[in-house]
Amino acid sequence: MLYDTLIRDALVIDGSDTPGYHADVAIRAGRIERIGALSDAQAIEELDAAGRVLAPGFIDVHTHDDTVVIRQPHMLPKLSQGVTTVIVGNCGISAAPVSLRGDPPDPMNLLGTAAAFCYPSFGDYRAAVESAMPAVNVAALVGHTALRSNHLDDLLRTASAQEITAMRQQLRESLQAGALGLSTGLAYANAFAASTDEVMQLAEELNAFGAVYTTHLRSEFEPVLQAMDEAFRIGRHAKSPVIISHLKCAGAGNWGRSAQVLTALENAAAAHPVGCDCYPYAASSSTLDLKQVTDAHPITITWSTPHPHMGGRDLAGIAAEWSVSLLEAARRLQPAGAVYYGMDEDDVRRILAHPLSMIGSDGLPEDPFPHPRLWGAFPRVLGHFCRDVGLFPLHTAVHKMTGLSAARFGLKERGVVGEGYWADLVLFDPRTVRDVADFNEPQRAAQGIDGVWVNGVLSYRQGQANGRRQGRFLAREGDLRQGFGPWNGV
Ligand code: ZN
Ligand code: CU
Numbered sequence: 001m002l003y004d005t006l007i008r009d010a011l012v013i014d015g016s017d018t019p020g021y022h023a024d025v026a027i028r029a030g031r032i033e034r035i036g037a038l039s040d041a042q043a044i045e046e047l048d049a050a051g052r053v054l055a056p057g058f059i060d061v062h063t064h065d066d067t068v069v070i071r072q073p074h075m076l077p078k079l080s081q082g083v084t085t086v087i088v089g090n091c092g093i094s095a096a097p098v099s100l101r102g103d104p105p106d107p108m109n110l111l112g113t114a115a116a117f118c119y120p121s122f123g124d125y126r127a128a129v130e131s132a133m134p135a136v137n138v139a140a141l142v143g144h145t146a147l148r149s150n151h152l153d154d155l156l157r158t159a160s161a162q163e164i165t166a167m168r169q170q171l172r173e174s175l176q177a178g179a180l181g182l183s184t185g186l187a188y189a190n191a192f193a194a195s196t197d198e199v200m201q202l203a204e205e206l207n208a209f210g211a212v213y214t215t216h217l218r219s220e221f222e223p224v225l226q227a228m229d230e231a232f233r234i235g236r237h238a239k240s241p242v243i244i245s246h247l248k249c250a251g252a253g254n255w256g257r258s259a260q261v262l263t264a265l266e267n268a269a270a271a272h273p274v275g276c277d278c279y280p281y282a283a284s285s286s287t288l289d290l291k292q293v294t295d296a297h298p299i300t301i302t303w304s305t306p307h308p309h310m311g312g313r314d315l316a317g318i319a320a321e322w323s324v325s326l327l328e329a330a331r332r333l334q335p336a337g338a339v340y341y342g343m344d345e346d347d348v349r350r351i352l353a354h355p356l357s358m359i360g361s362d363g364l365p366e367d368p369f370p371h372p373r374l375w376g377a378f379p380r381v382l383g384h385f386c387r388d389v390g391l392f393p394l395h396t397a398v399h400k401m402t403g404l405s406a407a408r409f410g411l412k413e414r415g416v417v418g419e420g421y422w423a424d425l426v427l428f429d430p431r432t433v434r435d436v437a438d439f440n441e442p443q444r445a446a447q448g449i450d451g452v453w454v455n456g457v458l459s460y461r462q463g464q465a466n467g468r469r470q471g472r473f474l475a476r477e478g479d480l481r482q483g484f485g486p487w488n489g490v
C-alpha cells in the first residue's frame with residue numbers, strides 16, 4: 001500500500017483529552033487511513049516526527065475571518081499557529097447575509113469596508129469561500145446585527161414584528177444553506193436596543209436545525225451574571241445549545257469574579273447544553289467604545305479613520321498631546337479600534353483552565369495594528385500557559401482547541417487524530433512552541449510549528465506557507481445538541 005503521506009514516530013496527542021502515545025500516521029486521499037507501527041509502509045511523502053507532537057489541526061471557534069478567508073486566502077496568521085478550521089460570523093457580525101445601505105454599521109466595520117460585503121445570501125458567501133479555496137476550512141454563523149442592518153432603518157431600537165419575521169426568514173434560509181447557528185453581540189450599541197424577546201423569536205428558528213446560539217453577552221462588566229442568565233434563557237426557550245463568546249470579567253470593578261461566573265456556567269450546564277470560548281490574554285480588543293473609556297487601565301488605539309497615524313499609541317498620551325479629556329480624545333478618534341487592558345490575570349487563567357472552555361482567538365485580521373491574539377492565541381496556550389505556567393497538561397490544552405471544539409460545533413470527523421478522520425493535522429515541538437506576537441509587534445508568526453496539513457495536504461512547513469490551499473466550507477452537519485456532555489435534556 002502506497003500512502004500519500006507517512007508521519008513517522010510522532011507523539012500523537014489525539015484531541016480526546018487523554019495522554020499521548022507514539023505512532024506512525026498514514027494519510028491517503030485527504031484522510032487519516034492508518035495509525036500504528038507502520039515500518040513496512042511507504043508513502044510519496046515521508047516525514048520523521050521524532051520528538052514532535054502530532055495533534056489534530058486547531059479549530060479557531062471564535063474568529064472574525066469572514067471576509068479575509070476570501071480576500072487573503074493564504075490565511076497565514078492562522079495557518080502559522082496550526083489552525084486548520086476557523087468559525088466565522090461571531091459577535092453578531094457576519095459577512096452574510098448582508099445587503100448594506102451605505103457604510104457597515106459598528107462593529108460590522110471590523111470585517112472590512114462596504115466593498116467587502118457582497119454576499120446578499122448565505123449561499124452566496126458559501127460559494128465565494130468555495131471558489132476562493134482558503135488554506136483553512138471555514139464554518140459560519142449568522143450575525144444578529146447583520147440581520148438587523150438588513151431590515152431595520154434604525155438600529156437603536158428593538159425590531160418590529162414585521163422586521164422579526166423578515167430576519168427569521170433570512171436566518172432560516174441561511175441555516176438551510178449550512179450555517180452553524182445565530183450569533184449576537186448584544187453589548188454593542190447597534191444590538192443593545194434589541195429586547196430579549198427579539199432574540200428569543202429569532203432563536204426559535206434554531207431548534208428545527210439543531211443549530212447553536214453563540215453570544216457576546218449584553219455585558220461583560222458588573223452585570224455579567226444577568227447577561228449570562230439572559231443568554232441561558234434564550235437558549236432554553238429555543239431548545240438550542242448556548243456558547244458564551246470570549247467569557248471574561250471585564251473592567252476593574254469586576255475583577256476576581258471569575259469563580260462566580262464559572263459557577264453560573266456550571267449550573268446552567270447541568271440542565272442545558274452550554275459552553276464558552278476564551279482567548280489567552282488579559283486585554284480585549286474591538287472598535288473604540290466610548291462606554292469603555294476609563295483611566296482605570298491603559299487603552300491602546302489600534303486604528304483611527306480620521307487619525308490613522310495614532311495606530312499603536314496610548315489613548316492617555318493622545319489626550320495629553322491634544323490637551324483634552326480621555327473621552328474627548330476618544331470621540332475625535334472615532335471610528336477607531338482599541339486594545340483595552342481591562343482583565344485580571346487570575347480570572348483569565350481560571351476561565352482558560354475550566355473544562356467547559358474552548359480556545360478561540362477573536363483575532364481581528366483587518367486591524368493594521370491588531371491585538372496579538374490574531375497571530376498568537378494557540379501557541380500561547382501551548383507554550384506560555386501549558387508548558388511554562390503549568391495551567392493544564394498538554395493533552396488538555398490540545399483538547400480545548402480540537403476535540404472539544406469539533407464536538408460542540410458538530411464538525412464531523414474532525415478535531416481528533418483517528419482512523420477515517422479528515423487529515424487536519426499539526427506537528428509541533430512541545431519544547432519550543434511559543435507565541436512571538438506581542439502588543440508591540442503583533443504581526444509575527446509563532447515558533448515551533450513544524451507542519452500543518454489541511455484535508456491531507458501539507459500547507460505549512462518550517463515557518464513557510466507553501467501555497468497549497470485545501471480548505472473547504474464546512475456546512476452544519478446534524479444536531480449540534482449531541483456534541484455536549486451529559487446534561488438533563490432540553
Ligand atoms: Zn465579541
Ligand atoms: Cu468576537
